[in-house]
Amino acid sequence: MVQRLSDKDAGFEAKFADLLAGKREVSEDVDHIVRDILENVRTHGDRAVLDYTREFDRLDAAAMAELTVTSAEIEAAAGKVPRETLDALQLAHDRIHAHHARQMPKDDRYTDALGVELGSLWTAVEAVGIYVPGGTASYPSSVLMNAVPAKVAGVERIVMVVPSPDGVLSPLVLAAAGIAGVTEIYRIGGAQAVAALAYGTDTIAPVAKIVGPGNAFVAAAKRRVFGTVGIDMIAGPSEVLIVADGDNNADWLAADLLAQAEHDTAAQSILITDSADLADQVETAVEAQLKTLPREDVARASWRDFGAIILVDSLEAAMPLANRIAPEHLELAVADPEALLKKVRNAGAVFLGHYTPEAIGDYVGGSNHVLPTARSARFSSGLSVLEFVKRTSVLKCSADNLRALGPAAIALGEAEGLCAHARSVSIRLNL
Amino acid sequence: MVQRLSDKDAGFEAKFADLLAGKREVSEDVDHIVRDILENVRTHGDRAVLDYTREFDRLDAAAMAELTVTSAEIEAAAGKVPRETLDALQLAHDRIHAHHARQMPKDDRYTDALGVELGSLWTAVEAVGIYVPGGTASYPSSVLMNAVPAKVAGVERIVMVVPSPDGVLSPLVLAAAGIAGVTEIYRIGGAQAVAALAYGTDTIAPVAKIVGPGNAFVAAAKRRVFGTVGIDMIAGPSEVLIVADGDNNADWLAADLLAQAEHDTAAQSILITDSADLADQVETAVEAQLKTLPREDVARASWRDFGAIILVDSLEAAMPLANRIAPEHLELAVADPEALLKKVRNAGAVFLGHYTPEAIGDYVGGSNHVLPTARSARFSSGLSVLEFVKRTSVLKCSADNLRALGPAAIALGEAEGLCAHARSVSIRLNL
Numbered sequence: 001m002v003q004r005l006s007d008k009d010a011g012f013e014a015k016f017a018d019l020l021a022g023k024r025e026v027s028e029d030v031d032h033i034v035r036d037i038l039e040n041v042r043t044h045g046d047r048a049v050l051d052y053t054r055e056f057d058r059l060d061a062a063a064m065a066e067l068t069v070t071s072a073e074i075e076a077a078a079g080k081v082p083r084e085t086l087d088a089l090q091l092a093h094d095r096i097h098a099h100h101a102r103q104m105p106k107d108d109r110y111t112d113a114l115g116v117e118l119g120s121l122w123t124a125v126e127a128v129g130i131y132v133p134g135g136t137a138s139y140p141s142s143v144l145m146n147a148v149p150a151k152v153a154g155v156e157r158i159v160m161v162v163p164s165p166d167g168v169l170s171p172l173v174l175a176a177a178g179i180a181g182v183t184e185i186y187r188i189g190g191a192q193a194v195a196a197l198a199y200g201t202d203t204i205a206p207v208a209k210i211v212g213p214g215n216a217f218v219a220a221a222k223r224r225v226f227g228t229v230g231i232d233m234i235a236g237p238s239e240v241l242i243v244a245d246g247d248n249n250a251d252w253l254a255a256d257l258l259a260q261a262e263h264d265t266a267a268q269s270i271l272i273t274d275s276a277d278l279a280d281q282v283e284t285a286v287e288a289q290l291k292t293l294p295r296e297d298v299a300r301a302s303w304r305d306f307g308a309i310i311l312v313d314s315l316e317a318a319m320p321l322a323n324r325i326a327p328e329h330l331e332l333a334v335a336d337p338e339a340l341l342k343k344v345r346n347a348g349a350v351f352l353g354h355y356t357p358e359a360i361g362d363y364v365g366g367s368n369h370v371l372p373t374a375r376s377a378r379f380s381s382g383l384s385v386l387e388f389v390k391r392t393s394v395l396k397c398s399a400d401n402l403r404a405l406g407p408a409a410i411a412l413g414e415a416e417g418l419c420a421h422a423r424s425v426s427i428r429l430n431l
Numbered sequence: 432m433v434q435r436l437s438d439k440d441a442g443f444e445a446k447f448a449d450l451l452a453g454k455r456e457v458s459e460d461v462d463h464i465v466r467d468i469l470e471n472v473r474t475h476g477d478r479a480v481l482d483y484t485r486e487f488d489r490l491d492a493a494a495m496a497e498l499t500v501t502s503a504e505i506e507a508a509a510g511k512v513p514r515e516t517l518d519a520l521q522l523a524h525d526r527i528h529a530h531h532a533r534q535m536p537k538d539d540r541y542t543d544a545l546g547v548e549l550g551s552l553w554t555a556v557e558a559v560g561i562y563v564p565g566g567t568a569s570y571p572s573s574v575l576m577n578a579v580p581a582k583v584a585g586v587e588r589i590v591m592v593v594p595s596p597d598g599v600l601s602p603l604v605l606a607a608a609g610i611a612g613v614t615e616i617y618r619i620g621g622a623q624a625v626a627a628l629a630y631g632t633d634t635i636a637p638v639a640k641i642v643g644p645g646n647a648f649v650a651a652a653k654r655r656v657f658g659t660v661g662i663d664m665i666a667g668p669s670e671v672l673i674v675a676d677g678d679n680n681a682d683w684l685a686a687d688l689l690a691q692a693e694h695d696t697a698a699q700s701i702l703i704t705d706s707a708d709l710a711d712q713v714e715t716a717v718e719a720q721l722k723t724l725p726r727e728d729v730a731r732a733s734w735r736d737f738g739a740i741i742l743v744d745s746l747e748a749a750m751p752l753a754n755r756i757a758p759e760h761l762e763l764a765v766a767d768p769e770a771l772l773k774k775v776r777n778a779g780a781v782f783l784g785h786y787t788p789e790a791i792g793d794y795v796g797g798s799n800h801v802l803p804t805a806r807s808a809r810f811s812s813g814l815s816v817l818e819f820v821k822r823t824s825v826l827k828c829s830a831d832n833l834r835a836l837g838p839a840a841i842a843l844g845e846a847e848g849l850c851a852h853a854r855s856v857s858i859r860l861n862l
Binding site for chain 1: 512515516518519520522523526529530533534536539541543547548549551552554556557567570571572603639640658660661665682683686687689690692693694720724725726730768772775776777778779780781782783784785786787788789790791792793794795796797798799802803805807808809810811812813815817821822823824825826827828829830832833836837838839840842843844846847848849850851852853854855856858859
């Protein structure tokens with residue numbers, strides 16, 4: 001039985017607030033281990049990376065060269081991937097590239113009414129590290145979603161790290177890296193890989209920013225190296241919220257709910273509908289489809305522990321709830337999705353109508369699938385080209401401009417007790 | 432004697448690397464205290480805020496109403512500020528507003544060649560908290576720099592917290608808040624104020640993002656509530672790098688170096704020049720001006736401990752060094768600053784020519800003075816409207832679009848072992 005709420009119930013607000021406040025992740029406390037790993041790699045460089053790789057990945061390499069993936073290996077990997085999958089990766093790449101190219105911010109140089117020249121100039125981050133998890137969570141689509149925006153931004157060095165526990169490395173991941181134009185690949189992972197990227201070693205030059213998902217060790221390491229390098233958000237378990245009217249195919253919606261649930265036992269799938277019939281049909285369809293899934297156990301645990309069906313009096317009432325949930329993924333499976341879209345305030349990505357299952361956005365829609373989780377869409381956005389560029393502001397005054405603006409700057413500098421600030425202006429004006 | 436380097440010296444690279452690696456801040460370990468404060472405020476709300484305010488700010492209030500600043504108080508504060516300073520604040524506000532209005536990102540809805548509808552829609556963060564330090568670091572210019580971009584972005588609630596130790600509150604800060612359009616003000620500070628903003632209390636509704644500088648307690652609290660709310664960067668001590676040719680007024684450059692140095696003993700001022708004569712003249716001028724500064728002690732310690740003059744063979748050689756330093760503020764005091772600007776890769780803000788002292792950017796230039804410190808301009812940008820908006824991506828497929836894209840999504844879902852992903856597509860295509 002999945003959790004059912006109705007906005008007609010007494011106590012609905014309290015139950016809904018509980019749903020919002022629910023923690024779905026237990027964060028492992030690995031911070032003390034990670035601190036030691038970072039310190040060791042910072043001090044001993046390649047040597048420490050090799051040691052940790054032997055210990056954690058059971059991969060015995062005598063030198064970093066053995067952990068460096070060559071272009072021949074990337075080509076060989078592509079040869080092992082079925083043609084159809086390679087074509088799908090290429091299609092995904094091209095669509096992601098085209099969409100992200102539109103996000104590239106433009107320089108803005110201008111002269112204001114006073115004659116002061118101002119500007120905002122954008123430049124790419126020089127070197128970026130992309131963390132790709134090993135094992136079952138090694139997704140080629142994630143390689144594309146992280147690397148392509150960096151490429152579009154103009155990042156010159158894109159360094160991928162991916163652990164290969166017991167020597168196993170997904171050919172799909174290497175093929176995706178090849179397609180995305182990753183410039184260096186190392187078969188290393190965990191906190192040691194994050195440290196190597198942040199501090200640099202003899203083999204690996206340091207990067208300026210590290211992105212990509214990882215386990216508790218990787219997340220803790222990213223938090224700790226933040227400042228030395230930039231990091232992306234720390235992603236939580238995936239979520240979908242479907243807002244649906246009564247005129248829906250319950251099997252389709254059930255499939256969408258389960259597509260999230262199969263990710264992780266901590267994933268969350270919620271349906272909000274104004275149709276009690278549809279609510280019942282979807283619940284039945286989920287149960288039926290669960291039995292047929294290869295990842296049934298994961299999906300069943302997620303749906304049982306964190307799934308919810310919320311019955312609302314009207315679709316009008318759905319949107320304020322959706323905005324409070326601030327879901328990573330929001331499907332608007334209604335007759336007029338554009339009308340509801342106007343009311344969306346907090347969501348990572350919105351999927352409109354009956355023919356846009358969220359999985360399209362995961363792979364080939366073109367938009368990014370790295371999106372804000374755990375209600376963070378209230379204050380943050382999905383991954384984009386903006387994460388791989390930075391803005392420098394520009395100011396240029398003539399002597400006349402300084403005469404016009406200077407007195408106000410002097411007044412404020414003095415009011416703040418910063419007399420050297422005031423002096424740096426007045427000295428140029430012979431005041 | 433300030434540190435002098437020359438790129439002709441043997442060992443220059445090692446010395447320069449040391450300069451880059453130098454830590455200027457000792458971070459106080461207050462994390463365990465902050466954890467308790469956050470927990471207490473989360474649990475006991477207003478009561479805990481009142482208790483901590485009594486303890487830390489020596490301000491005994493029986494109820495939060497006494498700590499809430501009324502619009503009458505804001506008006507009264509403005510009355511205490513000299514007309515000239517109010518006018519300067521208003522000019523600063525108007526110029527900051529005009530510059531930041533140009534940063535507002537535009538929605539992008541489009542249909543691609545396949546007929547798929549895509550989009551990026553921007554919305555404002557609903558509620559933002561602005562932390563303003565008390566005491567001597569209570570700067571009205573910072574109120575403007577943090578609040579105006581939020582206002583431009585369309586943030587509905589802008590909640591300012593500012594401690595008033597012993598009841599003392601800067602009228603300038605209140606006046607600036609009034610001019611900037613801050614919507615709520617509380618006389619609270621420290622970790623307790625951050626907690627109140629993040630978790631909410633009976634009096635203070637929670638915000639979605641917290642920005643603004645603060646002491647070690649505030650920084651630790653912001654790190655801890657990150658995730659529950661968004662935060663801005665944690666700012667370090669201020670920095671300026673001046674690249675100057677021989678044709679400069681040494682007194683002007685000395686004034687600019689000292690304008691940074693007076694901020695903080697941990698501030699850093701660096702001059703790079705190709706003229707040994709200018710290097711000597713500036714060093715002499717700094718010594719002479721130091722003696723006349725009200726904040727001489729602070730400025731002298733900063734210049735002595737962290738200041739540097741770097742002599743280079745040519746200005747060409749200066750820019751690679753500047754990009755490695757990645758300074759918060761970069762002055763290009765040269766005959767052709769535009770030529771050097773083209774070579775700037777990493778800098779928070781650039782000030783061109785001889786009549787643009789950095790202090791203009793602190794107050795009335797129009798660009799933001801909240802800028803990346805400690806070399807973080809390699810991967811991050813100054814505060815802008817972008818920090819107060821977030822992007823929602825939009826995807827809309829027709830049945831035909833899904834037929835075109837679906838097979839690739841199914842192939843990738845299956846390749847990743849995510850069969851429910853594949854199913855959510857195939858079920859709509861009767862595959």
